Amino acid sequence: MQELVKAGAEKDLGLGILEDFVRGTRAKATFFTMLLRSPRLIQDLARLFCLSPYLGSILAARPELLDHFILRSDEGWSGELDLVLQQMNDRKLLTEIWAANQYLAERNLHTLYPRVTDTADEICRELLSRLRAEYPSSTVEIITMGKWGGRELGVRSDLDFVFLCDAVPSEDDFKVARRFISRLSDPQKGGNLYEVDLRLRPSGQSGAIIVGREQLKTYWRETAQPWERQAYLRARPLNPNIVLDKKLLVARKLSAEELAELQRIRSKLLVKPVGNVVDIKYAPGGLLDIEFVAQTLLLVNQISNAGCSTNEMLKDPMLSGIYDQLREFEQMLQLASTNKLKTCDNIKPSFAKAASLMGLSGDAAWARLNKLLSESREILNQIDPTGLKI
Secondary structure, three states: OHHHHHHOOOHHHHHHHHHHHHHHHOOOHHHHHHHHHOHHHHHHHHHHHHHOHHHHHHHHHOHHHHHHHHHOOOOOOOOOHHHHHHHHHHHHHHHHHHHHHHHHHHOOHHHHHHHHHHHHHHHHHHHHHHHHHHOOOOOOEEEEEHHHHOOOOOOOOOEEEEEEEOOOOOHHHHHHHHHHHHHHHOOOOOOOOOOEEOOOOOOOOOOOOEEEHHHHHHHHHHHOOHHHHHHHOOOEEOOOOOOOOOHHHHOOOOOHHHHHHHHHHHHHHOOOOEOOEEOOOOOOOOHHHHHHHHHHHHHHOOOOOOOOOHHHHOOOHHHHHHHHHHHHHHHHHHHOOOOOOOOEEOOOHHHHHHHHHOOOOHHHHHHHHHHHHHHHHHHHHHHOOOOOOO
């Protein structure tokens, strides 16, 4: 009880999850002996159970993960695909627990991102390698996109990517790609591995899921729309031996018509807050808005080597700081809820919980969030090369 009090104000939440956890362990004597011998473990569990319904519920539902959590170790991959898929799911969950536990203690996003991203990289490289071994003629590779491409994955992030192959895709290439998507999406004991997003395939959402290297180069050089070129600025090959020539993305200067189209798209993407509900991603001045303007500036200035992350692309230190603070809100909201959240509502318990994780009252957190969005809008109004004022 003392440790629960130290970890945070929500003793009832912590005790409730602790009760579920103890039931899951079936009250084995070895578990209680282990607790008595490890004060640090008590502190970690108290933090997880009291502060994060999401993380606490993972351990309560899967108490067998505790051994790996304590040892901070991962077992080698199994030789059987069914078993390795469960191992991958366990490793993903453990990484989120380890990384988020450290994040809750230190509040440093830039130690959270690499750990979660590295695990996604490792899992997907291994899975792709296993599938390609079944079809040796396949040359399928993965180009990571979005936050995965920018090495900015957080808790509950999905995976954006496209498939790449050496030449015209073969039937074996399509088999590997389809199985890869299926294995990521198939339900496991701890849920599916990752949610996936394939909307940025060069031939459109209804087109083929794989593109050849020369086809991708031609697409970048000749036919990609400005907003598509923006998105590919964050592309990162999962295989480090593959080199992407991003100069092709910025080689064509944006015309006045294209700038006008980007202005229209940005305006259409944004969702204004309604009452007490804000979408941190899509709000004017929010995460997507900052990313969109940063990428537009790179195209306008024909910069191809800024890096894949949003922080690397941003040249304004104040805007970069705002972006980090908005992502902190986003991550705290995910940790504060048992369900994945797309919006924040300042009258719901999840928002109050996220506020407490940041050391704020609900009212103070709401005021801070709106101030950040307002400051972001002011800066974006000044630097957006399309001239849009929001």
